[in-house]
Amino acid sequence: MHCCPGQRRPSNPYNFFLGVNAMLQPKSINLLENINLWLQLGNFLPHSKRVIFIPILLLGAEVLGFDLILTVPTAFELFTFILSVAMIAAMVAVALLLWRHVPRQELLLLGLFLGACMYIVILMAYQMPRMSALPSHSGLGAALSPWLIWLVVLVVSCFFTFRAITALRASLLMSALTLGGAGVIFFQMRWTGFDIAHDLITLTAAIAMIMLFVYQMARTQERSSQTDFLTGLPNRMRCYDVLDYELQRAARSNTLFAVILFDLDHFKKVNDQYGHPTGDAVLCDFANFVQQHIRRTDTLARWGGEEFILIMPGTDLASGRLKADHLRQQIKNRAFTNGIRISSSFGVTAYYMRDTNATLLERADAALYRAKANGRNCVETE
Secondary structure: OOOOOOOOOOOOHHHHHHHHHHHHHHHHHHHHHHHHHHHOOOOOOOHHHHHHHHHHHHHHHHHHHHHHHHHHHHHOOHHHHHHHHHHHHHHHHHHHHHHOOOOOHHHHHHHHHHHHHHHHHHHHHHHHHHOOOOOOOOOHHHHHHHHHHHHHHHHHHHHHHOOHHHHHHHHHHHHHHHHHHHHHHHHHOOOOHHHHHHHHHHHHHHHHHHHHHHHHHHHHHHHHHOEOOOOOOEOHHHHHHHHHHHHHHHHHHOOOEEEEEEEEOOHHHHHHHHOHHHHHHHHHHHHHHHHOOOOOOOEEEEEEOOEEEEEEEOOOHHHHHHHHHHHHHHHHOOEOHHHOEOOEEEEEEEOOOOOOHHHHHHHHHHHHHHHHHOOOOOEEEO
16 A cells, blocks of 8 residues: 555554564574673584583483482472473483584583573472471571582583683573572572571582682693693694684674784704704794784684694784785794794685684685795785
8 A cells, every 4th residue: 555745654563573573683693692702602512522411411311301200109290390301301402402513512501501500490499488397597508408419510510511711601600590599589488588698608609619619620721731832822722712713703793804824934954954852942932923923812823833823803814914924024034043044934814704614724724835835935815
């Protein structure tokens, strides 16, 4: 139906709901991405962890199901039955998704952990009012002890699942959800406010001490496993984590970043002529020199042998090439350990929409190969 100029078009209620949905959907996606970036979640679990988690999740679902079967004849309650079945279904679903190797695997496991905390809180809210009254001297810790054990198990499991900083932040979320829910439940049960507050603070401090202790252990192990023992730079494993993070940020914010792959020309001759200890000293000197000529936001990592990789956020292909050429000239004009002079070849690429680790590294490696084929001591782009 056509409207005359100045005449209002009849409103359609369905269009209103479409408009609301269009406004809310991007916001919900942005919220999810912001949470993902804050937690620094990776896209895929390492294969070694994935093959362990799948049977653990299936075993946990089986144990919970067996416990459910045993309690049905003696103390059947429809609400707890439905809740337990939902938890079992979630565990089996996540195990199946991990087996199919879908993306965002760490986000799936985080959702399962938070769901387990919600499961604990809902069970507390449902079962605590039905329990017999506790002795007057019993506090919040005594009442919560069966559920606190599971919270500690979830917290420790986080540090075996995620990177240390991710596990710490996820543990804070889970503890706040569980202990906050417990506090609300017990205040509603009209327990003595002072006793509840005192016990809640004590329990929070205990959980915090456990988290900090496990975090320090996980952080130490993580640093040793993601740091090159010779140069002290991040190693290839850490580089993949940084690339994953930059890919997620670039896809979300529509920004660019450059990847520069480079190595030392004819480095085998240095080892043959001066010996491997001198060659190692040259590598360390080289790594320190390059580190001094990049930004704080850049990541320099040892890719392997005499190969290095530089990840530069907020940098396009042209700027990446300029930086690579600047480094090439600086390296050529500097004398390293024992006055040894070396040169470097560079391959440069930049992020494009829908890039992956594999496509980025493949282009950078191809560009480095061309630089070597063209006589070395030069820069090539994709």
